[in-house]
Amino acid sequence: MILQDKVALVTGGTSGIGRATAIAYAQQQAKVVVVGRRMDEGEETVRLIKEADGEAIFVQADVTKEADVKAMVDKAVSVFGRLDIAFNNAGTVGENSSLIEQTEAEYDRTMNVNVKGVWLSMKYEIAQMLKQGSGAIVNTSSGAGVVAVPTQSLYTASKHAIVGLTKAAALQYAKAGIRINVVAPAAIETDMFEAATGGQDEVKAYITGLHPIGRIGTPLEVANAVLFLSSDLASFVTGETLMVDGGYVAQ
Template sequence: MILQDKVALVTGGTSGIGRATAIAYAQQQAKVVVVGRRMNEGEETVRSIKEAGGEAIFVQSDVTKEADVEAMVDKAVSVFGRLDIAFNNAGTVGENPSLIEQTEAEYDRTINVNVKGIWLSMKYEIAQMLKQGSGAIVNTASANGVVAFPTFPLYTASKSAVIGLTKAAALQYAKAGIRINVVAPAAIETDMFEAATGGQDEVRAYITGLHPIGRIGTPLEVANAVLFLSSDLASFVTGETLMVDGGLVAQ
């Protein structure tokens, strides 16, 4: 098992990509700290892990609040003794496609969750990893952080920022034994994707058609990429953006 006895923390672990990755970590015999705002869904993720024989806890946390982020890392260390891996996955798409109609509140919410949340998470994760002399961090960006779509201006800006933030952090801590990378999915079968399409079949068909591979991705396919970046299989990989996009950006 490539993550045996490692301690892995997953933000946004209550559903979708986060839940799939938390379960995948556990299947590789990591001890998992599932983090999210929704207690019932978070406990369900933990239950799924434990029923399969894994070890996990849930920590209720809002990644836009510094005290919550500090507490989630402290909890991971107090329960499991260390923090080897962090998957910073909590994020939001935003609601209004029109830039001129977007509000200051919507800007603040999108940037706070998608950028501030990852900055705060890395701030406390890295501090712990520096004490240990090693660690691996994976941040969730998006294909929208590499190429732009006209209907997601704030989301695109926030995910571009995640990529830039990750590169700078990776360079800053490369010699400290901490690897930091980005996974950048295109459209994935999640509740967030369903919300973005508004449940409209024609919108879903259009987005599906943008992917040269001919379909939408699955949370497990993203989780597998995160597993690679989190493990020693990627020991010489840092500061990179791994596209999990069915060829969308290549075109």
């Protein structure tokens, strides 16, 4: 098992990519700290892990609040003794609208969840990993972190920011034994995708057609990429953006 005896933290672990990755970590024998705002969904992720003979706890936290982020890392260390891996996955799509129609409140919400949340998470995760002399962090960006989506200007900006933040942090802490990378999915079968498309079949069909591979992805396919970046299989990989996009960006 590639993560045996490791302690892994997953933000946004209540559904979708976060839940799939939390379960995948546990299947590789990591102890998992599931983090999210929704208690019922978070406890369900923990239940699914325990059903498969894994070990996990749930920590309710909002990644836009510094006290919550500090508490989630402190809880991981108090329960499991250390923090080896962090998957900073909590995020929001924001609104599909023209730039001139977007509001200050939408800007604040999108940037706070997607960028501030990743920055705060890394701030406390890295502080713990420095004490240990090692660690691996994976941040969730998007295809929109590499190319632009014209109807999602704020989302595009926030996901580009995650890539830049990751590169800078990766360079700063490379010699400290901490690797920091980005996973960048395109459209994935999640509740967030349903919300973004409004559940409209014609919109789903259009988005599916944008992917050269001929379909959208699954949460497990993203989880497998995160597993690689989190493990020693990627021991010489840092500051990189791994596309999991069915060829979307290549075109």
